[in-house]
Every structure is written in C-alpha cells, then in structure tokens.
Amino acid sequence: MNTPIVPTQKYTTKDFQTDQDVRWCPGCGDYSILAQTQRVFPELGIPKEKIVFVSGIGCSSRFPYYMNTYGFHGIHGRAAAIATGLKLSRPDLSVWVTTGDGDGMSIGGNHFIHACRRNIGIKILLFNNQIYGLTKGQFSPTSVEGQITKSTPYGNIDHPFNPLLLALGTEATFVARTLDRDPKNMQYVIKRAAEHNGTAFVEIYQNCNVFNDGAFELWTEKGTKDDNVVVLENGLPMIFGKNKDKGVRLNGFSPDVVSLTDGKYSVNDLIIHNEKDPMLAFIIAGMSNNPALPRPIGIVHAIEKPTYESLIQKQIDTLTAKQGEGNLEKLFNHGQTWEIK
C-alpha cells in the first residue's frame, strides 16, 4: 500500500496513484477529475505525507481512496466539518475536501456555508453531477427544474442552488468553476485553489453517464462548447465564441451577449474580469441562471482575508507571550486555595 519515499521535487503523476481498484462506472466524469488532480499535484511542491483528502459519502467521495496521500472517507455530508477540525489542529497540512452536490449542498449544506464564512484553509472540490449517483439517481439540490429522477417521476420542483451564488452569499474568499472535460482549465483552477490562503471552493461540472448523462454537454462537447462557455481571465475582457467573436457586456446590472463583428460593440465595451470585485462576482455567478448567456468557467472570485487557523494561532501566541506556556501546576494552584493541615 505504501510507495517508496520520493523527494517532493521528483513526484510524478504515478506517485499519487494508489493500488486500489477504481470503482466508478466506466465513462464517469470522476475519472477525469482524478487524472487532472494526479497530474497537477506533483507541481504543487507539497510533500505527499502533508496532504489529506477528506470526503463524505457518494461516488465523488470515493476519491480519497485513489489518491496516494492521507485520506479520510467520512460520513455523508460531514467532510467539511471533519476537514475543519483537522486543519485547525494541523495547519501545516494541505487539506482537501472532495464532495458531491448531495454530500456538499444537501445534507452537508450547513458545514459548507460555515466553512466558507470562517475562511478555514481547506479546499473544497464539489463534483456537481446534478444527481445523487451512489444512491442510484435521485435529484439533488442542483438538479434542474423539471428533471425526471427516481424520486421525481413527474419532474423536479425544487429550485436548484446556484453553488457559486451560495458560496458568494457566505462571502467565501475563493470561488471557481471548472469542467470535467476541460483538463487544462481544471488543472489551472486546482492549482490556484491549492495556492489560495483560506477556503477555496471549486464547483466541477461532472458528467454522471449512468443517471444524468449529458447534463453539461452544451458546455463540454466540441461542437457547442466554444459558443457557450466563457473562460474567465483576470484583468481581461470576457470574450468567447469559436472565433473569439462574442463578448459579455453589462447592461445596468445585467450581463448580455454582444457580437464583436457587427460593428456595434468592441472589446472595450466588455466586462473586464476582476477576481477581487465582490459585486462582479455576484453578476458573473448569476449568469448561470440565464440560458441566453455563456456559462463562465475559471476563477470567479479570489480575495485575501485572514484565515481562521491564523487567527486562532494569533490568540495562542498572544496569550502565551503574556502568560507563558500553559503550566498545569500553576493552573491547579491559581486563585483561591487553602490548606488542610
């Protein structure tokens, strides 16, 4: 089960692979996420033994078994809470959460929003397949309205969460989206998440080819992808289209699509992406609710705020500076005591 010890700088993809049978369905989007992660991790410069993957329950939550790092397959919905405890007590570790749209947004919704608001230095990869995979096909909080699933034979009536908006509503400091079928973008986003100081939230559109096949087709397939996805690049205008001939402009607070070839609008009219602008983040995240707009992928929002673990450490340091290191003898004997002779 254990691979030989390899100095950090020499890691290859292989070093992050385990001897475990990968138990996802053939064709599942999870395979690509695993592959990209294993590909990008050697570049992070983090010793393998300092990395922990924590998950809940779901197909997506099997992920830790396949990464040759420390791993913790928790219980349904609690990965963020488990990871929080781990990261707080071991700030030296690189702690990753892999979760699903059910695990992370349904039963685990509360831990998710609280982790985000606290800005704990954990990285949350949410494999969003808009379905409960492991339990064989019930709708999830991200399933679309009208979706026919095992538990909604007449169509889903829940208004789905927009995970980006939800995360932004908690004032998360890093919010991004990527696609199982876009290895390059995924690797970039994962790397940026790794580097972020604080909670990093990454929504990954992931195809469940058994229970919700093709949910993201429009944004992942060759023929349609270019005209329907806008890749966010910080400081650059929001251009997209097969021929880079379209852009996203702001009309009041509403983004709309303009052509760059009909002479009416130019690149100068487009939104310049700014990862640090919280209001722009809401606008970009909100684009997903409008089918007329291209789907944004990449880093939606990334700002710096003190992390929870650094603030706790500061209190420890301050008190230790003031009172000295904790001393049991002193503790027991401080304040009012008396002697029986």
Added chain:
Amino acid sequence: MNTPIVPTQKYTTKDFQTDQDVRWCPGCGDYSILAQTQRVFPELGIPKEKIVFVSGIGCSSRFPYYMNTYGFHGIHGRAAAIATGLKLSRPDLSVWVTTGDGDGMSIGGNHFIHACRRNIGIKILLFNNQIYGLTKGQFSPTSVEGQITKSTPYGNIDHPFNPLLLALGTEATFVARTLDRDPKNMQYVIKRAAEHNGTAFVEIYQNCNVFNDGAFELWTEKGTKDDNVVVLENGLPMIFGKNKDKGVRLNGFSPDVVSLTDGKYSVNDLIIHNEKDPMLAFIIAGMSNNPALPRPIGIVHAIEKPTYESLIQKQIDTLTAKQGEGNLEKLFNHGQTWEIK
C-alpha cells in the same frame, strides 16, 4: 387557555395575546417584536385558527407561547424543516417561523437555505441579537469579529454571516430587515412578509440587553439613528439623514454616501430602490459590511416565483386529472397479477 371565537374582521391586539407568563428578561428587544406582531396581525385578515407559529430553541423561540394562535415549539435549529412539512401538507395555513441567529443560522443554517431556495410559503422572522441568549452568552454566526463572549474570552474570530447576503445567495424571493426599536417599519415589513407568496425572510435587529446590550444602538437610538439608517422605499431614491440631506449613490458597483446639500449631487444621482432587481439586492445587502454606509432597513428584495406547495399541488392535480383519484383496489391489482385456484 382558549379565548372566545371572534370573527376575523373584529380581531384586536388582545386576541393574539395568551395567558402565558412572558419569560423574557425585562428590557429585552423580543417584547417589542411580540407587541408589533400582535398589533399587526388583526390587520392581516387571517382567521386565528389558520395561523401557526413554529420555532426552534432560544429566547426568540419562546415566541409561539405568547401568540394566541396555533404554536409549535420545536427543537434547536429545526423550525424551518418542521414548518416546511406543515406548510406542504396544509397550504391553507399561514405558517410563521420565529428563530434566532443561533437557531436559524448556526444549527439551523441548512434548513434555512433550503427553505429559501425551495420558495416554500413560510415566513421566517430571525431575531438577530448577535449572541446566544438562552444559553447565556456565547457568540453566534452573526456576532461581530472581536466580540468578547463566554466562549470567546479573547474575542470572536469567526467572520460573521451577513444574513441578507446569505438569503440572497440562495435566491430567496423575499428578503427584508427591520429593527426592534422601529415599530412602524416592523409592522410594515411583517405585513409585507405575510402578503408575500413564497418564503419571506425578515432579519430583525434585536437587542439582548443582558448579554449583548447596545449591539444595534447606532441604528436604533434617537440621536444616531437618522444619520445611520436608510429606509428602503421601492421606486424611491435612497435618501437618509436627520434632515433628509444625504443619499446613497452607486460608484461602479460600490455604493457611497453623498451629501445633497453641497451642490455636487442631487436626488437624481441616487440609487432608486427596486425590490425586484436581484443585483441591486446584493449591493444593498452588502452595504452592511461597510461601516461608512448607512444601514438599510425595509424590503431589500421581493419577487414572485412559483411556490413549492403550488408546484406540488399542480403535480397532484395533473396526475389526478389523468388517472383519476387514487384507488386502492386499482393500485393493488394493476400490472402483473395471477390467480391461485
């Protein structure tokens, strides 16, 4: 325990009072919320027996005992879930949730965000005192950074939720804020919440004079209130100040305060409040994070979306139209059966 039957149209405040001892601390902001509710309910035109107050646990959650309607004092954090079941099975009822910042945003955070996204026709009044009252003074998810409480002797290090932003992140259809010390505004907001079709979320700044006295002073006290609160009025510019001499203007996506008397800006430069604009809602909600800005109160956002209970009813009606009312005999005998003779 039961008052005589009074026709709806003749209700007075008294009809909504119970014979129970009110067990809040003298001076608690909860008294005012109770008073305003009892004052405004006669105007709603809803028969008392059709009203249910559901709560969790906390000082705020004692509320149902004091309203002479049906009442359900649940368990900590679960009021929204209980109310959801009640409202779905009894859409004819007017279902109200009273909760606290701990009950509703900490342990009950998940039910809160899911109720909001589903747009279930329940009204959620969140008594935000930025503290755990009933358990004697620990910080809550809305406590401010640095706040000294029983569980944070060296100051709170949690970044607090902005409840309005959180609700908007779930795409809630009705989001409002009011103050325990502003009876008029509170009555207006509660009435609007009652009339709203779908989940109505109302944050109420509530003073806990025992464990967090004065948390909202700036916005509630005579001397400072006018210069620090902007009352939202749909379709009107955001003017405030003792002499109505200041306004809120948009600078990019950032609101700032301008004077209406120095000649530089006029009413025409100000934000015109629009309850229906989702992006403006985020901007207004975000104002609370900036101490330089006045605190907005009133209706931040109010739009119409189909309610969960109406969508479920539609599925019931459609299927019933197609297959007739459910018939047990038919159910048992449909599909493959055989006879043993």
Added chain:
Amino acid sequence: MKRGTQRLDELTILFAGDSGDGMQLTGGQFTITSAFVGNDLATFPDYPAEIRAPAGTLFGVSGFQIHFGATEIRTPGDQCDCMVVMNPAALKVNLKCLKEGGSIIANTDSFNEKFLKLAGFTSNPLEDESLGRYQVYSVPITKLTQNALNDLNLSQKHIDRTKNFFALGLTYWMYNRPMEPTLNWIKEKFAKTPEFVEANTRVLKAGHAYGETTELFTVRYEIKPAQLPKGKYRSITGNEATAWGLIAASVKSKLELFLGSYPITPASEILHELAKYKNFKIRTFQAEDEIAGISSAIGASFGGALGATTTSGPGMALKTEAMGLAVMLELPLIIVDVQRGGPSTGLPTKTEQADLLQSVYGRNSEAPIPVLAASSPTDCFDTTYEAARIALKYMTPVIVLTDGYIANGAEPWHIPSIDDLLDLTPKFETNPENFQPYRRDPVTLTRPWAIPGTRGLEHRIGGLEKDNLSGNISYDPDNHDYMVKIRTKKVENIANDIPLAQTDGDGSGELLVVSWGGTYGSVNSAVHNKRSEGLSVSHMHLRYLNPLPNNLGQILNNFKQILVPEINLGQLVKILRDKYLVSAIGFNVVRGLPLRALEIEETIDELIKRG
C-alpha cells in the same frame, strides 16, 4: 431429440454477473414467472455498493437467487442447485454456494483472458479439472445473442444488454416455465421502442430454443405448483409493500400521507414508490437531510397528515433527537428503518438486524417508542399498516424495522380485500369546551389531536416538559416525574391491544427458538426441519418488540432452553434476559447475509444434545 423430465419438490437457482448484466431484472422475471405458475418462493437479490463497477471485477458481481418449489418455501436457499454465471468473477464469488453436483451455466464468451485474470483465475475453470464435481454447461451466450439479432440494426451496447434474456430463456426451458409472463412484460416495458421489444423477444426465445435443440442438456425439470391459499396474487418487494402499507393506511384513515425522507440504500425505493402516486394526495418531500425528513413529517403530523419518514441505520441515527420531540409532542408518526450492515456506513447494500437496541433505547432520556418488525417482503405491508394503527390510536411515533434482505426481496402477495383492512380513521378534537391538549383518554392514555384550522382550539406544544393537562411549560418536579412515567405507561399499555405471542410447534418443550424480523424464514425452516426429525424444538417469531406481548414471559418459562438467532451480536436476547430473567442465548453471525438455516439447525442439534 427425446429427453427425460425429472420432477423436483424445490430448487434454488442463482443468476450472477456484472452489475451491468441485468441480473436483478433477470431474477425478477424468473420470480414472477415462477409465482405465476403457482410455486411458492423466496428470493435474495444481492448487489454491490458500486453503481456499475468496472466489468469483470469481483466487487462488481451482482446476483439474484430464487428458491422455488411445490412445497412451502421459507428461505432463498442456503445453497444453489443451479447457477447461471455471466462471467468468471460471478463464478468465483459464488461457487462456494453451489451444492455438490449442482449445475453451472456459464457464458463462455466472457471467459477470456482479461476477465479470467480480473477474477483471479490462473487457468480457465471451464476447461481445467477444477469444476469436476459439478455439471458444467458451457454456452457462448454473447455470440448466440448476437446471432439472433444479426439482421436488426442494434448497437453493440444494446445487443450486450439483451443477453440476459438468453440466459433467462434457457432456464425457462430447463425448468419448464412459460415464456408468456416475460413476453408480456417486454411488450409493456418497451412499448415506446418496438425494436427493443423485438430484440428481447427474439433473444428470450432463442435461449429457450437453444435448450430445446442442442444436445447439451439431457434432462429438464418440473416443479409443480405449491398448495397456496386461493385468490389473486402479485409479486411484491418489501419496500413496495412498505410503501403500499402507508398508502393503504392513508386511504383507510382518510388522512393525506406526507413522507419526509432522504435517500439512502436500501430504503430509497419506498420514497420512489410513493412519489408515483400523487393522485392519492400523497406528498413526498425529499428533504435536505434525514433530520429535515423527520422534522417535516412531524410538522405535517401536527397539521393532521399521516406523517412518515423512511431511512436506514445512519439516517436513523440522525433522526434520534427529533424522535424524542415526537415522543414529547405525542403526535402520530411512522418511522421506517430498513436495516443494513454497519456500524457507520458499513455495508450499505447488505442486510443486518442490528438497529433494534437503537430503536428501543437510542434516545436521550426516557423516550419510549413502540417498535415493530416485519418478517418478510409481504409482511412489510401488514406491519406498516399495523404501525399506522398504533400511531394513530395512541398518538405516538412508531418504529417499523425491516432490513435490506426483505426490502429488496420479492415474494407472491395474496392481495387483500380493501374491505378487510381495519378502518383507521382518527377522531380529531373539535370541541373548544374545556379543551386541554394533554388531557388523556383514561384507557389508551392518549391525548387529543387538535389540528390547526380548528376554531377555538388554538394551543401551543413543544419539547420542554409540559403540564399534564394544559401542556404549558412546567418545571414542577412532581409533574415531570408523572409525565415521564405516564409516557412510558402509555406505550407499555399497548401490550393489551396486540395479539399474544404464539409458538410454531409446541407450547412447551426442550428448546424454543425466538426470532424477529427478516430471519423468520431461515429460523422457521430450521425449526421445521428439526421437528420433522423429532426434536423437541419450537419457534416463536415476534413482530412486536416494544412493548412485548403480554404472554411472552409465560411462554419462555415453558421451555428448558431458549435460543435467539440474530444477525447482530445479540440484541433481542438482551431484552428478553433483562425482562424475563431467562438464560436465553444468542446465535450471532454478522456477515451481511441472511442467516443460513443449516447453521441454525446445527446449533439446535448441539443445544438439544447438551440438554
């Protein structure tokens, strides 16, 4: 060609293959058809936790076992007479369950190098000597299926998905079953895609014809109908039966059914099933988690609905706190726990019966809840219905325990007449005169159910201790003592309103075997076998686990020894020992599988020998 037909009393067959091979469907069809011809039967579907594990892997093997016969059938069979294996992994995993001399029908097309290796075979068992003790039929099922469909324009994927029908057709021939039920099913199922109807029909028939025409098979078997009560039957799984029990209770109580639930294996099918019947005014609410599931159901119950929640072990654990609230509020509520392997996530798709103590004792403070357990797929209907009766009559949450084995297993269900089902209509309180929310009925100790919308009965209830009449908050010490005790007494009193326990066998003797839940079949079968050998052993099966039947202590005292087989480390046995101070002992095997009758028989032998 002339071949003999051998008559058998009973037979056990297993279909096994990849998760993607459609073995569950195949087993289901074989079951229906066997039921159709009047056999008694029991089934055991067994599938992996993975959705569609990579083809050919050991952990991806899915199986469906059917025990059917002309005699009374109580278990899905300890061992198989015949085994259809679609690939080497299926053979590897299941071979140990095949009887000495049993038959193997193997799809030779998948016994290729890759799959043999994946299954851990170093040589092909169909070709080496290793299966010498069995009757091996090597059939190129994939190829034959392909041949049958050659002229149809189907993708390879679709052709592959049809091959299970070949195996089914072949076994229909072998065991003399009619093809009509399956042919009809195919027609209905694929009504919208006629090419699938054609393909599946052809392949089923091809399988049948293969048996008829090739010389591989020298004998066919015949299993005559069993002596079953007359009437109309259908096949039903335990989860369907639970769902239908709830629907029936809703109809017969004139209450709208509200299900607050969160998906979890192996309970999800109850939610799926109920979601279909919106025209019964059933509202299924897939909640954000189990806590919201039960909380919403309690809310609905407060509003006058028939509130229910369904789950399995880990979800049950999460509902613990809210169950305590339901106890305090004294509102009707049905809580179904389809037990699975644990602890924690454990073995989600495997069976177990280790949630009994959690159900009886697992709440903070004294929070008594009646607990019932179903003994078989069809008994899920009756038990759930009975739970609803108790919940409504006694204003109490009631726990129904089923398990993965009976929840997924199917058996013929003698369809009840609607009129024979007890009327469950509750009496809502409507009279404001002297209304007290916690005034109890002197006999049932039940408080009134006054629902919102009733004018003049506005009142408030909650989870704090309450005055024994008004329901107002009360911190009075003596009132608390009284309330804690009266809540318990109410539940204990239900013992007067349930059937007495009965023994199958004699009312006294050397050994009594006591069981509950899904082990009914194995235990009953074991006891019958031993009785037929003349041993002084009887069986008592309990549906009511809290409270226990009034005469239970008496019966236990009539036997010298008491054995309690359970798929746990001894839970009912603890309750019996505590309550009746009898030195009952347990038989405990926790393998995620139904108990084997044989193991129980051996234990019976041993105990009786020891004396």
Added chain:
Amino acid sequence: MKRGTQRLDELTILFAGDSGDGMQLTGGQFTITSAFVGNDLATFPDYPAEIRAPAGTLFGVSGFQIHFGATEIRTPGDQCDCMVVMNPAALKVNLKCLKEGGSIIANTDSFNEKFLKLAGFTSNPLEDESLGRYQVYSVPITKLTQNALNDLNLSQKHIDRTKNFFALGLTYWMYNRPMEPTLNWIKEKFAKTPEFVEANTRVLKAGHAYGETTELFTVRYEIKPAQLPKGKYRSITGNEATAWGLIAASVKSKLELFLGSYPITPASEILHELAKYKNFKIRTFQAEDEIAGISSAIGASFGGALGATTTSGPGMALKTEAMGLAVMLELPLIIVDVQRGGPSTGLPTKTEQADLLQSVYGRNSEAPIPVLAASSPTDCFDTTYEAARIALKYMTPVIVLTDGYIANGAEPWHIPSIDDLLDLTPKFETNPENFQPYRRDPVTLTRPWAIPGTRGLEHRIGGLEKDNLSGNISYDPDNHDYMVKIRTKKVENIANDIPLAQTDGDGSGELLVVSWGGTYGSVNSAVHNKRSEGLSVSHMHLRYLNPLPNNLGQILNNFKQILVPEINLGQLVKILRDKYLVSAIGFNVVRGLPLRALEIEETIDELIKRG
C-alpha cells in the same frame, strides 16, 4: 448583648431569590468560605431555564443549597435547616424543603403586595400564622443595604445588586464564618471599579454587624472543621473539573487538545473554561452544531490531536451517527455528556441520569463504546482523565457521563500532584515497513495511530467495512463478521485494565445498593445511615459502565437483594439483569433533582423488612 453559641455537626442552608438577586454568587461565596474553614460540604445550585425571568415570579426563582459540616458530607441535604429568601416567590417554592422548626431569614422589603400576589400568597406569610412551625427572622434587607450605601453615589440598580452581600454577611455572623475570603474575592473581582469594592464590602460588613447588634438573633452556631486529608485544596465545579481533566490529559499525553463543541446547558461551561487556556495550545472550536462539533474533533484526532466533544442529551442524540464513524475508524475521542432532564428539550437546567442506555446502545448497528460516569464534581476530573487514558491506549471513542447536578455543584478538591498523574503519551506509528493500518496489537487489540505528516505511512480510512489488516474497503462476509466481533472484543477486553468493583460495607449480605454517576452521594449517605442502624446493607458504586468490572457478577451474587436507585426509569438495572440474570430492582424518581437520601433509606427499610 450576650448570646449563646450552639455547636452543630452539620447544617444545610439555602439561599433563594430572583434570578437577578445573585443567589448563585452568594451560595458560591458561602461555599468557598466554608471550605476555607475546613468543613466538608456539598452544594446544589438550582436555577430556572429563563435567563432573567421577570422579578418576583415563581418560575424565576433561583436557589443555592449548601450542606456543610464537621463530619463527612455526601449530599447537599434532603432538607434545609435555614433558608434565606429574598422574596415571597422564593419562600413559596422552597418552603416544603425546610425542616420542621427550621429558620427563615426573609427580606421583608420584597414582601409587598405585588410580589405576594405574583407568588400566589393571599396574605403575607410573615405576618399571618402560617409559618408558626418555623423560626422566622424578618429583616428589611433592601432598606438596610440602602442605608449602608447612602452616602455613595450608586444607582438604584447597583444598590439592589448588592443586597445579597447583606444576606451573606448576616449568615456569616450566624454560622461563625470569617469574612476574609469574600472580602478578598470582592477586592479581586471588582479591582477595576473601586466604588463596587467599597459598596460590597460595606454591605457584607453591615449584614454581619446586623446580626451582632440586633436582638433578633438569640443564638449563633458553630460548625467545626471536618477531618479531611491533609493538603492543598480549592473549590471546583464538575464542569471545571471536566475541563481541567482534559487539560491535564493533554499535558500528560503531550497532545494538543482540540475541543469541537456546541453550546448547550448544562455543558457549556466546559467550553467556556477551555476557551480561556489558549496558552496550553488548546483549540476550542465552537462549531455550527453538535454534528460539526464531534466531526471536527474526529478530524483533529485523525491529525494526532487529543480530540474531545462536550454536550448534553439532545446534542448527544445528534452526535450518534458520527460516534459510529469514530468506532469504525478506531480513533481516540472523548465525548462528554452532561446529562439533563428529558426527553427532547425536557428540563434543560435540571439534572437526570437517563442517557445511559443511549450511551451504551444508541447507535446504528454494533458500535461498542466504553462508557464511564463521574460521581461528584471533583470526580469529573479523575473520570475524564481516565477516559483519556482508555481512549488513547485503546484507540477508541470513550463516553464520559456527568450530569447537571455535579456539573454545576462545587466541592473542595484536593489538588493532585502533577507527578502523580499517569503518563498518557501515546506511541505514534512511524515505521513504513509492513505498515498495516488495521493490524492489531495482540493484547490490547488496538490498531496503530499513524498521523498525516508521517512520510511513507500515507493511508486511507473510512466508515465502510474494512479489511482486517489493510483497512481497505472489504465486502467480504466473513471479514465483516470478524470485524464486528473484534471491535466488540476490544472494548470488552478493557475490563482487564480497570479496577475491580468494590463494596462500601460488607462483601456479602442481605441487600446491595448499586449506583452510578451523580447519585453517589445520596445513595452512599443512605446506606451509611442504615448501616449505622445495623442493617445488612452495602453500597457499590460503578464508574465503569461499559465494560463492567470483571468481578461484578460475583459480587452481585453475594447478596440476597439488589437495589439500583437511578434518576431514570431503570437503565443500569436493565444492563445488570441482562448481563448477570440477577433479579435487581430499581428505585426510580425522575424529578429533575438529586435523589433524596431519605427516600432511599425508606426503600432500604422496606426491602429488608420484606426480606
């Protein structure tokens, strides 16, 4: 004036008033002072669920009872000798606890019409005949306080908040206690506001002087020091002791303490206390709920911290599922449940001991967890420390049960020497050679603890059933059976590593009274009283509830009768009956209050009479 001094062996005094009257503080000072003079003592603080209920109401009464003496003191006293009542409601609520002939010191200033009415008095009991059986001292405490502070510039609110010191000063005079400890405390406490130091000091002294100078009091009492072990003492509450037990375990194991907790009465003080000691590298994480509380603690434990979580009944219920995970992962974890009145929200500020069965049995499937219970405030320290020892040595979650009564109560604590505390340093696995995460130590059956950061030991664990060596997911039926049984065996084996049970009294006889948890004092006191009357009765108190001590069955069999008093409907008694088939019977009063020794004595009498 000359007055007599009467010497007493022991005495019980109660301070009662509004929630805002500072009775808890007053009681606390009286306690410290009494401990200081060397009395043995026991206390019982009792306060309402409301924070600061409106003045004068019955439900707003807060009380603090102290039993102190020159002899061994085991309980806070069934009844009071003296009662200080700050208003009519306090009198009304507590009068039934006053001994025939006992003293009442009443603040006459609050016996006004409004407060009398609120308390439900139709006439003033201080003036009518109704208190004839008692010695009533009517003292205008409010007015006298005011007089003492006349010349200070204090608000009425602040003056009002001082009057409890008048009462305290008066009782110090009556019972011959020194004022110094309290005077010192005042100086320290109000160091930042000298006017409060002045005010409180003056009022305390005024109360004392009032006793000295008025002729109201004809007698003073003297209570000599008790015979206590020599050494340094301090006063400590149960919750403080629990917190300090965790701190000590952290220091002596060299592990950083991580507390994941969610506030809940009556457990919150443990969180508050631990939050203070950041310089011990203690991390307290106030989680969003109880589930996150325990989950974060498990995460921390995986990382090599000493993980702990603290809660009360409803929170315990919520942690159920995650406890199962901890069992499966076999990680050390300390779970403290400060029991309170239930079920559901129940009586949050009252005591109970009804979470035992939940602790032992309340999880899905077979999820064995060691359970220990503390018997007194100071025993919370030892029990928590011992729980940490077991958790670390056996890689297991351990449940510590305390209760509202001992958690809030204070008693003198003989400060242990740090060196006498067992070393708890665990051995982390560091050797990659042949590392198997679930290879067990052959004696303790414990798996290795390999924490992230250790190179070469990267491994993965989780809640699914796992292979008995590698820890990889395993669905193998026999492996599951093995793992279910070995997990249980590991916990059962701990019985070999704990002290044998001991009887207080004789090792055999007519009646054994068995107790656990916070009822220790009442039961021990009752048994001692009866033994001193010559009855054949002994006491056995259990700290270890799962597993039970090895010699327990043997001891039980040495007695003809067994009585188990519990503040529940019989929980330990169920376990004993099941395990040892002894016909133990329960004594069960569930009033949210400590058991009264007298009631137990009566039951002992009865049982021994019956024979």
